[in-house]
Amino acid sequence: xxxxxxxxxxxxxxxxxxxxxxxxxxxxxxxxxxxxxxxxxxxxxxxxxxxxxxxxxxxxxxxxxxxxxxxxxxxxxxxxxxxxxxxxxxxxxxxxxxxxxxxxxxxxxxxxxxxxxxxxxxxxxxxxxxxxxxxxxxxxxxxxxxxxxxxxxxxxxxxxxxxxxxxxxxxxxxxxxxxxxxxxxxxxxxxxxxxxxxxxxxxxxxxx
Numbered sequence: 001x002x003x004x005x006x007x008x009x010x011x012x013x014x015x016x017x018x019x020x021x022x023x024x025x026x027x028x029x030x031x032x033x034x035x036x037x038x039x040x041x042x043x044x045x046x047x048x049x050x051x052x053x054x055x056x057x058x059x060x061x062x063x064x065x066x067x068x069x070x071x072x073x074x075x076x077x078x079x080x081x082x083x084x085x086x087x088x089x090x091x092x093x094x095x096x097x098x099x100x101x102x103x104x105x106x107x108x109x110x111x112x113x114x115x116x117x118x119x120x121x122x123x124x125x126x127x128x129x130x131x132x133x134x135x136x137x138x139x140x141x142x143x144x145x146x147x148x149x150x151x152x153x154x155x156x157x158x159x160x161x162x163x164x165x166x167x168x169x170x171x172x173x174x175x176x177x178x179x180x181x182x183x184x185x186x187x188x189x190x191x192x193x194x195x196x197x198x199x200x201x202x203x204x205x206x207x208x
Contacts, residue, residue: 028206030168034064036175036200040086040094043195045178053197060086060094062198066102078102080116086196089127094181096122096151110161114175119152122181153179153194159202168204175199 038061041054048054064082071077080100087093098120106112125146157175177196184192 030204030206032065032168032202032204034062034066034082034173034200034202036062036064036173036198038062038084038086038196038198040088040194040196042088042192044193045176045195048195054195056089058086058088060084060196062200075103075105078104080118082120087127092127093125093146094122094149095125096120098122098151100155104159112159112161114155114157114159114173116155116157117153118155119150122149122151123147124149124181124184149181149183151179151181153177171202173200173202 038059039054040058040060041048043054062082062084064080066078066080069077069079078101080102082096082098082100084096084098085094098118100116100118102114102116104112104114123146126144155175155177157173159171159173161169161171163169175196175198177198179194179196181192181194183190
């Protein structure tokens with residue numbers, strides 16, 4: 001009998017302690033993440049197929065997240081933070097970190113549009129060999145880790161939520177971004193325009 005009372009008492013204490021810990025546990029916070037594949041061309045808006053698709057392909061990838069500042073029934077204001085890389089054959093490797101102010105508007109139940117403007121840092125590494133004359137009058141290969149650049153642009157995109165019933169739905173998106181890089185080559189190309197078309201998806205991970 002004493003053994004049964006001891007087991008019952010121990011079980012109650014353990015269950016109570018576990019319940020208190022579960023009650024005090026912080027709720028999981030959803031963190032949005034986006035992944036996109038990009039094509040980047042030195043073209044102005046309206047050129048190329050359908051005004052946005054260009055060849056040859058200069059591939060890239062963009063990773064991002066965002067913070068929601070305010071939301072209404074049909075629209076919301078967000079701020080994104082993105083890390084991007086792309087390769088422009090015979091020109092450069094470019095790594096950029098930038099932020100955007102985004103206005104998001106729902107056009108239908110699962111469908112909507114985003115309009116954004118942003119700027120940030122771009123690190124450009126030349127994809128060509130550069131030679132310079134040394135003190136002996138001969139040319140030697142110049143070593144370089146790249147150069148610091150500034151990038152700014154505007155973006156228009158559309159998104160589709162796959163599982164709207166979920167409080168944190170997965171979304172597919174397609175975006176067109178026109179932006180400029182400066183100073184690309186100070187002597188004769190101080191500003192280089194780019195048109196970027198990207199497709200990707202946004203999902204959520206959870207952090208305690």
